[in-house]
Amino acid sequence: MNVHLNDIDLNKFIGYYGSPHPGIYALFLKDVDSLKALAIKDEACFEQILNRARYINDQYHVGLLLYIGQTTRPLKKRITEHLSQTPKSTLRRTLAAIADLQGIFINKHETASHNAKKKHYDISSQNNKALTDWLKDYTVFKIYECTKALLKDKSMNLECKYIEKYGPPLNLDDNPRVIKCVDVAKKAFEAHALLQSMHG
Numbered sequence: 001m002n003v004h005l006n007d008i009d010l011n012k013f014i015g016y017y018g019s020p021h022p023g024i025y026a027l028f029l030k031d032v033d034s035l036k037a038l039a040i041k042d043e044a045c046f047e048q049i050l051n052r053a054r055y056i057n058d059q060y061h062v063g064l065l066l067y068i069g070q071t072t073r074p075l076k077k078r079i080t081e082h083l084s085q086t087p088k089s090t091l092r093r094t095l096a097a098i099a100d101l102q103g104i105f106i107n108k109h110e111t112a113s114h115n116a117k118k119k120h121y122d123i124s125s126q127n128n129k130a131l132t133d134w135l136k137d138y139t140v141f142k143i144y145e146c147t148k149a150l151l152k153d154k155s156m157n158l159e160c161k162y163i164e165k166y167g168p169p170l171n172l173d174d175n176p177r178v179i180k181c182v183d184v185a186k187k188a189f190e191a192h193a194l195l196q197s198m199h200g
Helices: 034-038 043-060 075-084 090-098 125-138 148-152 158-166 180-198
Strands: 023-029 064-071 139-145
Touching: 023 075, 023 158, 034 043, 034 125, 043 064, 043 180, 064 075, 064 090, 064 158, 075 125, 075 139, 090 125, 090 180, 125 139, 148 158
Parallel strands: none
Antiparallel strands: 023 064, 023 139
């Protein structure tokens, strides 16, 4: 089965409802003023992120897209992680980075996760609450339910096709239109957290 470009359509997504199924998910700003509430200090980076979201909406009429991801687990479980658990969410760590929130390095031997490589960083409980509140107040998730087999089919590369088509401003992997300041902020967030842990 081949997936054609016309099949990759965010307008086919539905509002998030706590789905027990695997699938693709996308995060959108509720409106053009929502990003201001994240208090991004780098004004140029703020403008680049917002302009990309506006461009995507102008081109495809899908809304102010920020991020696309997929999960072979229940969508409810994955989106709950994005809404509350920074160590388990690349999205949250990227948001923390562009908001200039201080990262905390987590020793992988202190985590129970089998995939500790992706779970080395957190933020303070106060900042976690602020980030969760922002996500709940100013963004919405939409979902596209599909089979686990479809998501695991490497010949399909469904998530990559969505990212390649839309170029979401906060996706850093498989994105042909990565916003450099977002990438730089994410790397600085991780480097600073690691440095702070070394100096105890």
